[in-house]
Amino acid sequence: MGMDVYGKNPMSERGSYFRNNWWWWRPVAYYICEVAPDIANRCEHWQSNKGDGLEEEDCLALADILQREIDTGKTATWVERYLKTQEGNEWGYFASVENMQEFVKFLRECGGFSLC
DSSP states (O other), rough: OEEEEEEESSSSSSTTEEEEEHHHHHHHHHHHHHHHHOOOOOSTTTTTSOOOOEEHHHHHHHHHHHHHHHHHHHHHHHHHHHHHTTTTTOOOOOOHOOOOOHHHHHHSSSSSEOOO
């Protein structure tokens, strides 16, 4: 099971669809809520497939915030710290800067998204 994220008005194939299984998606959502709470609050159901999402303007603003976090190394630090909390956990979640970067690329080209 996973999270399928569909672009509302995709500008490219990359912006039409983003997918993570639950073990990868939950950390993405946690991180978004941590670094961009004002934008994150506009999407009530980050951890469910209820069709919630963001509009294009919010996606672009979120992409800028996430890219800044990646560029400054803050995302890498967060990922390292997060993965340490998962050590020894048989059902641990995963996180990587690369996965976050792929989500940023999706955000820039999706025209808004729905979580399904």
